[in-house]
Amino acid sequence: MPEVNLPRAAARLAEFGALRAVSMVYQNPAIGPAPAPDFLNAAVMIETELDAAEIREQLRRIETELGRLRTVDKYAPRVIDLDLCLLGSLIIETPELRLPDPDLLTRPHLAVTLAELAPGFPHPVTGESLGAIAARLRLGADLRPRPDVAERLAPPAA
Numbered sequence: 001m002p003e004v005n006l007p008r009a010a011a012r013l014a015e016f017g018a019l020r021a022v023s024m025v026y027q028n029p030a031i032g033p034a035p036a037p038d039f040l041n042a043a044v045m046i047e048t049e050l051d052a053a054e055i056r057e058q059l060r061r062i063e064t065e066l067g068r069l070r071t072v073d074k075y076a077p078r079v080i081d082l083d084l085c086l087l088g089s090l091i092i093e094t095p096e097l098r099l100p101d102p103d104l105l106t107r108p109h110l111a112v113t114l115a116e117l118a119p120g121f122p123h124p125v126t127g128e129s130l131g132a133i134a135a136r137l138r139l140g141a142d143l144r145p146r147p148d149v150a151e152r153l154a155p156p157a158a
Contacts, residue, residue: 002040005066005080007152010044012062016055017048023113025150026143031107040146042153043085043113052087056097059084085110089124100124105133108141 006025013019023043030036048055059082066080085101092099100123104110111134114121119131 001079003149006040006042006149008066009062009080009082010153012065013044013046013058016050016058017046019044020047021045021117022150022153023116025146025153026109026113027146028109028141028143039081039109040149041109041113042150043110043117044153045117052084052090052092052097052099055084055087085114086121086124089122091124106137108134108137108143111137112141112143 010019010022021044025040025042027038027040030039050058063080063082068078068080083101084097084099085104087099090099101110104114104123105126111130115130115134117130119129119134121130122128123130123133
């Protein structure tokens, strides 16, 4: 259940880095060919010493701990899905990892949540600000705020 797993995932993310900011949680229709339950999406900003491969490994570990079973169907419903979308201005192109996540330029749920954390941050490839990308993609997007879930993801007060 995403309403439960998002707060659990945020707590586990704090185990390998300082949770600096959390976006609003948005509910949106699932992406893919088959009918599936809506997704809940959020973005977090973490300060960590881990490199991209180590972060990805930790994200997969958290997904497994929360009950995710990976299948060949990339559109299959899942209990949790954690993605590394940006790591500063780093650009990586490998079979295992692409940074920035190419979906950031086409998926409103990624652009909007990331722009809430750093609207002026330039996309490492295009140079367009996250805020501008989000504004463009948000038009007509079915993103419904879920403050009831977002309040349980808030980083600890400094």
